[in-house]
Amino acid sequence: MLKPTLTQILILTPIITALSCQFINKKPLLKAITAANFTAILTIALILFFKTAKGQIINAKLSPTLEFQITNLAATFLLVIFALKIAIWSFFSEKISKNLKKSQFSQFFSLISLNIFAIIGILLSNNLIAIIIFSEIYFLTLFALNLSKKTKQITEITLRQFLINAATTMLLLFCAILIYNNFHGLNLDIIHQKLLKNQNIELLQLISLPFFIAICVKFFSPLFDQQALKNNIFSSIISAKSLFLTPNLGIFLIFKLNFLFFDKIFTAAIIAILTILTILYSAAKILINKHLKSTTINFIILNTALIIISLAISDEKSPQSSIFYWFSLNFIGFFLYIFSNLLIFRTQSTSSDKILLLTLGESKSLASCLHLARLILPFFFALPFTFLFYGNYNLALFAISSPKSIAALAILPAIAQFALIFFALRLTLNLFYPEIDPDEYDIDEEPESEFQKYLATMTILAVAIYLLTLNPGIFQIINENFTIFLKKT
Amino acid sequence: MNFLIFCTIFLPFCNFLLIFIKKTDGEIDQIFAHTISKICSVIFIAILLGLVQNQDMPLYLSSHNHHFDLILKANTQNLKQLFTIGAIWLLLSFYHYRFSIVTSEKNSQFIIFLPLAITFLNISILAQNLNSLFFAQFLIILLFSFIFCKFFHDNPTKSRQKGQILFIFIIFFEIIAFFLLIITLNHYFNSPILNSGINKNFNPKIPLLLFLFSIFSSIFSLAFFLYQKRLKFTSTNLFSSLIFTFFLPKIIILSKISAKILPFSLISLYFGQNFVIFLEILFAGAIISTLILILFSRDFYATLFYLILNQSTLALLAIFIRSCAEISPSPQIFSNFALNITLIFFIFSNITIYFQKSQKKRLDGIFPDFKITISLLIFALLNCAAILPPFGSEIAFLAKISLKNQLFITFLTIFINSVGLIMFTYKLISPSFQLVEGETVPHDQNLAKKIDFSSQLSLTACIICVIMLLKEIIL
Numbered sequence: 001m002l003k004p005t006l007t008q009i010l011i012l013t014p015i016i017t018a019l020s021c022q023f024i025n026k027k028p029l030l031k032a033i034t035a036a037n038f039t040a041i042l043t044i045a046l047i048l049f050f051k052t053a054k055g056q057i058i059n060a061k062l063s064p065t066l067e068f069q070i071t072n073l074a075a076t077f078l079l080v081i082f083a084l085k086i087a088i089w090s091f092f093s094e095k096i097s098k099n100l101k102k103s104q105f106s107q108f109f110s111l112i113s114l115n116i117f118a119i120i121g122i123l124l125s126n127n128l129i130a131i132i133i134f135s136e137i138y139f140l141t142l143f144a145l146n147l148s149k150k151t152k153q154i155t156e157i158t159l160r161q162f163l164i165n166a167a168t169t170m171l172l173l174f175c176a177i178l179i180y181n182n183f184h185g186l187n188l189d190i191i192h193q194k195l196l197k198n199q200n201i202e203l204l205q206l207i208s209l210p211f212f213i214a215i216c217v218k219f220f221s222p223l224f225d226q227q228a229l230k231n232n233i234f235s236s237i238i239s240a241k242s243l244f245l246t247p248n249l250g251i252f253l254i255f256k257l258n259f260l261f262f263d264k265i266f267t268a269a270i271i272a273i274l275t276i277l278t279i280l281y282s283a284a285k286i287l288i289n290k291h292l293k294s295t296t297i298n299f300i301i302l303n304t305a306l307i308i309i310s311l312a313i314s315d316e317k318s319p320q321s322s323i324f325y326w327f328s329l330n331f332i333g334f335f336l337y338i339f340s341n342l343l344i345f346r347t348q349s350t351s352s353d354k355i356l357l358l359t360l361g362e363s364k365s366l367a368s369c370l371h372l373a374r375l376i377l378p379f380f381f382a383l384p385f386t387f388l389f390y391g392n393y394n395l396a397l398f399a400i401s402s403p404k405s406i407a408a409l410a411i412l413p414a415i416a417q418f419a420l421i422f423f424a425l426r427l428t429l430n431l432f433y434p435e436i437d438p439d440e441y442d443i444d445e446e447p448e449s450e451f452q453k454y455l456a457t458m459t460i461l462a463v464a465i466y467l468l469t470l471n472p473g474i475f476q477i478i479n480e481n482f483t484i485f486l487k488k489t
Numbered sequence: 490m491n492f493l494i495f496c497t498i499f500l501p502f503c504n505f506l507l508i509f510i511k512k513t514d515g516e517i518d519q520i521f522a523h524t525i526s527k528i529c530s531v532i533f534i535a536i537l538l539g540l541v542q543n544q545d546m547p548l549y550l551s552s553h554n555h556h557f558d559l560i561l562k563a564n565t566q567n568l569k570q571l572f573t574i575g576a577i578w579l580l581l582s583f584y585h586y587r588f589s590i591v592t593s594e595k596n597s598q599f600i601i602f603l604p605l606a607i608t609f610l611n612i613s614i615l616a617q618n619l620n621s622l623f624f625a626q627f628l629i630i631l632l633f634s635f636i637f638c639k640f641f642h643d644n645p646t647k648s649r650q651k652g653q654i655l656f657i658f659i660i661f662f663e664i665i666a667f668f669l670l671i672i673t674l675n676h677y678f679n680s681p682i683l684n685s686g687i688n689k690n691f692n693p694k695i696p697l698l699l700f701l702f703s704i705f706s707s708i709f710s711l712a713f714f715l716y717q718k719r720l721k722f723t724s725t726n727l728f729s730s731l732i733f734t735f736f737l738p739k740i741i742i743l744s745k746i747s748a749k750i751l752p753f754s755l756i757s758l759y760f761g762q763n764f765v766i767f768l769e770i771l772f773a774g775a776i777i778s779t780l781i782l783i784l785f786s787r788d789f790y791a792t793l794f795y796l797i798l799n800q801s802t803l804a805l806l807a808i809f810i811r812s813c814a815e816i817s818p819s820p821q822i823f824s825n826f827a828l829n830i831t832l833i834f835f836i837f838s839n840i841t842i843y844f845q846k847s848q849k850k851r852l853d854g855i856f857p858d859f860k861i862t863i864s865l866l867i868f869a870l871l872n873c874a875a876i877l878p879p880f881g882s883e884i885a886f887l888a889k890i891s892l893k894n895q896l897f898i899t900f901l902t903i904f905i906n907s908v909g910l911i912m913f914t915y916k917l918i919s920p921s922f923q924l925v926e927g928e929t930v931p932h933d934q935n936l937a938k939k940i941d942f943s944s945q946l947s948l949t950a951c952i953i954c955v956i957m958l959l960k961e962i963i964l
Contacts, residue, residue: 381631384557384624393557396672410672414665421661425631429638 007060007068010044010120013037018113021106027097030109037113038089041120042082049075053477059126067187069126072481077252078123080330081245085116087334087457088240091341096237099149108148115141122249128179128186131253132172135218138249139165146238154238157225168218175207175214192259208260208267215257219250220304226297236341243300244334251307251326255482258311272312272409278305279412283419292340293350295423299336302416303329309412310395313402321398321413323482324391327468332379332387335461339373342366342454355430365451372458374431379465380424382417386469392417491546494561496536497571498611501578504529504604522600523586529604530579537571547617559624560682561615566820570614570741573824576956577831578607580949584835585725587945591842598640599725606632606733613741618682619671619750622742630664633734640726659710666703670696674750683745693751694759700751701768704743708802709771711735727794728834736801737827743808744818753812765813769898772809775802776902780909784916789844793837797830800873803906807887810899814890821960825880828957829872835950836866839940847933856921858937863921865950867914872957874910875903879957 017037024030052058052072060068100108118141121134139162146158176186182203183191195204222242254261262268282302286295303325310322340350346366347354358370382388392413399410508522540563547562563571585599609632613625634657673696747753757765779799786792804826808818839862844850856863871877875884884903891899940946 383627384620390557392668393672396669397676400672400676410669414669417668418661418665421631421664422657425634425638425657428635432635 005060006044006048007058007070007124010041010048011068011117011124013040014113014117014120018110018117021109021113023106025102025106027105030105031093031097034089034109034112037116038082038086041116042079042086045075045078045082049079051075053481066130067126068124069189070124072478073255074123074252076478076482077248078120081119081123081248084240084244084248084330084334085119087460088237088244091453091457092237092240096148104148108145111141111145115145119245119249123252126188128176128188128191130186132169132176135172135249136165136169139218142241142246154235157238161222161225164221165218168214171210171214172218175211178203178207188256195259195263204260205264205266208264209270211257212254212261212267212271215250215253216308219246219253220301222246223297223301223304226293236344240337243297243337244330247300247304248330251304251329254308254311255322262311268312272309275305275309275312276409276412278302279309279416283415286419286423290352290426291350292336292343292352295352296333296336296340299420299423300329300333302419303333306391306395306413306416309409310391310398313395313399313406313409320479320483321391321394323479324387324394328379328387328391331461331465331468332376335376335458335465336380338454338457338461339369342369342451345450345454352427352430355427363448363451365448365455368455369451369458370431372455372462373427375462376465377424377428377431379469380420380427382420382424388420389417491548491561491563493536493540494546494548494563494615497533497540497563497615498561498608500529500533500536501604501607501611505601505608508601508604517598517601519586519589519600523582526582526600526604527579530575530582533578534572534575537568537575540571541568548615557620558618559621560617561612561621562617563615567614569820570823571611573827574607574610574614577827577953578603580952581831583945584838584949587943588725588838588842591946592845598636599729602632602636602726603729603733606729610733610737610741613738616683616745619674619746622683622745623667623671626667626738626742627664629734629738630660633730634660636726636730636734640730656707656710660707663703663707666699666706670699670703673699683748683750692759693755697751697755697759700746701756704739704805705768705771707735708739708805709775711798725838728797731794731797731801732827732830732834736797736804737823740801740804740808740823740826743805744820744823747808747812748817752815753809754815756813765896766898768809769896769902772802772806773898773902776806776906777909780906783913784909790837790841793833796833796873799906799910800826800830800833803884803903806899806902807883810887810891810894810896813896814894816890819883821879821883824960825883825957828953828960829869829880832865832950832953832957833869833873835946835953836862836869839946839950840866842946843933843937843940847936849933851920852917853920854923855937858934859921859941861941861947861951863918865947865954867918868954870910870914870917874914875907876911879960 014037017033020033021030024033048058048070049072052070052075058070060070096108097105115138118134118138122131122138125131125134143158143162143165146154179191180186183194185191226239226242261271279302282298282305285298286302289295289298307322307325307329310325311319343352343354343358344350347357355370358366379386379388382392384393395413396410399412400407402409504525507525508517511518511521547560550559550561581603582600589599606629609625609628613622613629616622616625638653638657677691753765756768776799779795779802782795783792783799786795804822807822811818840852843855843859849855852863868877872880875881884907888900888903891897891903
């Protein structure tokens with residue numbers, strides 16, 4: 001009897017779930033199956049993380065194009081993305097399902113499972129065409145999910161993203177065809193080996209920049225759309241996916257395909273220039289803007305750009321800073337996102353001046369949420385010993401170690417640090433000694449259960465952040481494996 | 490791990506946490522806060538006595554990637570500074586409780602910020618490498634900017650808000666400059682230990698510029714910014730934040746880095762003597778402009794503020810000149826400055842209490858009723874004017890070395906400052922000895938005697954005076 005491997009279970013579970021959902025119409029059952037799907041994937045991801053902890057790589061080939069490779073990097077991303085997905089799902093599932101018609105249930109839950117299948121495919125594929133196909137499945141299911149509530153604004157934004165996605169897919173396919181013609185295969189390991197032997201270098205020079213731009217536009221352009229979204233529950237769901245899930249996939253692909261982009265000086269230079277402009281733009285927006293939602297978006301853009309510039313420097317150790325930025329993006333960024341959602345939920349505003357209004361009313365959960373926000377303040381300041389500080393410190397240190405032309409890049413983490421300190425000070429002033437008069441405001445009481453959800457998520461995040469900061473064990477495993485992964489590639 | 494060093498840092502932080510947790514409806518429980526501060530400061534001094542015997546063991550706090558380790562260690566020099574801090578903490582806890590009751594001072598966050606500032610100050614005093622200094626400086630600057638934004642202005646107008654933001658920008662630029670400084674030096678020398686110095690076979694131009702910018706940019710802009718009116722001069726927040734989160738940390742950092750890592754004698758070597766003269770002119774401008782304000786100010790409490798600025802700039806100038814002359818900075822500068830300024834604060838505050846509660850608003854004929862306070866005031870002001878030890882001996886030495894090294898602008902500045910402060914002392918004190926015509930109000934007389942003989946208001950000031958005079962023997 002054939003014994004299914006973990007990889008096979010991981011890939012097939014969401015497909016089976018998606019198909020099963022088509023035959024079930026009852027909401028509780030659909031929810032239960034989806035929850036079981038999530039749990040199974042998270043468990044397998046955890047097992048794979050520890051299995052690959054010492055640098056092992058697990059290869060699995062299901063067909064000529066379905067080549068899967070599980071590295072510690074992929075397992076880490078899988079773990080974090082699914083943890084985020086579970087958090088987003090637990091937040092918004094009630095509200096989403098209330099707004100769905102009965103006939104939409106099966107379709108909706110099937111799409112979720114297919115979306116999960118696509119995410120797993122992107123993270124585990126070791127074949128270029130498979131990555132492109134899985135990316136397409138991911139975005140198509142994402143757009144379909146976004147359109148489950150058809151407001152005018154959401155439809156416009158989704159259509160725009162669809163068109164951008166289509167254009168970038170064409171570009172990626174074109175690059176893939178060129179690669180196939182020259183390398184006679186699309187397995188990433190084989191392509192990398194041939195490049196190391198200096199075969200087909202001219203082709204790489206031609207396609208690396210368009211390839212990189214296609215991936216960035218595909219996975220990061222939704223970040224820039226979030227500002228326009230109105231403050232309601234559906235926009236929040238779309239924002240969550242566009243701010244965290246999609247960029248994480250893009251970052252993973254940049255890590256995985258870094259040998260295509262950053263080995264050539266010309267390409268790395270262009271990428272560096274574009275990233276520098278992005279860093280300056282997002283830092284300026286963080287400095288100027290008082291709105292938490294806007295700050296969260298720009299915080300994520302800033303971290304993403306800093307990850308890319310860390311890789312672009314191409315020093316042996318500089319990618320270490322990118323792992324710190326990645327942790328900051330997911331943990332601190334998500335905390336900020338949850339907090340801004342809480343503010344919107346309570347005050348229908350994202351202005352940080354209104355933070356005091358969170359203390360109005362008798363909800364103890366709400367008061368606890370404010371205390372948690374105060375506890376996380378050192379991370380917003382990028383104080384020494386926090387992720388962001390390590391990222392800035394390492395990036396600046398490695399930039400200075402590089403040739404003179406790149407040494408000036410040390411100013412970039414300094415600019416990022418400056419913007420973040422300023423933002424964090426503004427937040428601190430509002431958290432401790434705010435200036436608005438609460439008596440001028442009359443806010444309705446919401447049920448305690450609503451605030452408990454926020455409190456639970458913020459507590460888990462705060463504990464995770466402090467655990468990772470104070471206990472470097474898990475962090476070091478990821479860091480070492482990541483460095484080995486990049487050296488290998 | 491050196492547990493005593495850990496306690497030195499942790500104890501004032503615990504003090505802060507306890508007061509913060511005990512806040513009810515945003516108001517500080519003053520009795521609890523002051524009691525716990527007194528207890529913690531006594532324990533702190535006791536721990537320091539233990540550290541005297543246990544100096545050699547450092548405290549290491551290593552980071553994830555071993556590039557950013559903290560090393561803290563006690564030695565004779567920094568123990569003296571810690572004892573000074575401990576003594577001031579204890580005396581301020583006693584003083585402020587009585588002061589806040591008598592003046593009904595509202596919105597004073599002094600008692601909660603003071604232990605927090607002391608925590609960060611202790612880290613910078615005990616720091617043995619650049620990373621530790623940077624860590625402390627970062628925290629201190631954040632605390633200062635927080636207090637500055639919240640408590641310095643009374644209903645700031647839009648232009649003052651813009652000025653505030655500009656000043657905050659400048660002090661944040663200081664953190665960034667310091668950040669780039671440690672990056673540069675760590676790149677070349679891999680986390681240099683402060684008292685062992687660094688190999689100077691590299692071009693220190695950029696590190697020097699970063700260092701100068703990180704220390705002096707906010708000082709020269711602070712004076713300019715704070716000359717605006719409607720500052721809350723009567724607030725103890727102003728005193729604690731300026732002293733504990735602004736000037737004292739700068740004195741420590743300037744002393745430590747200019748001792749061996751980046752001595753200012755390199756400035757004339759790499760930038761020319763003209764640059765040294767330019768810096769001298771900046772110092773001279775700051776000191777003399779504050780002196781003019783002291784002499785012509787009509788607001789009594791504002792005079793205290795200008796005096797703090799004047800003395801602080803003088804202390805920094807002392808370290809700067811010593812470093813230019815390749816003489817290591819004296820640990821006495823820190824202790825003398827801290828004690829002298831605290832003494833002046835106590836005396837000025839006592840006089841302010843008197844003005845608030847009495848019908849008299851001037852010092853005319855007050856000496857017979859206010860003997861202790863006026864005597865202490867004379868002592869403190871003459872110390873500032875460099876006539877009396879201990880600060881006087883330091884300034885005299887500074888004048889001597891500036892003459893020897895042909896830093897004539899500094900010599901002139903010191904001379905003018907001393908003369909100016911003597912004139913100020915005369916202007917302020919002489920009316921108190923004059924006989925006043927008309928009836929003396931018994932209430933005013935009793936009030937003056939009460940303040941003069943109050944254990945918490947005057948005895949604390951006397952103790953500071955005694956410590957200043959006997960410092961060398963005690964330590």
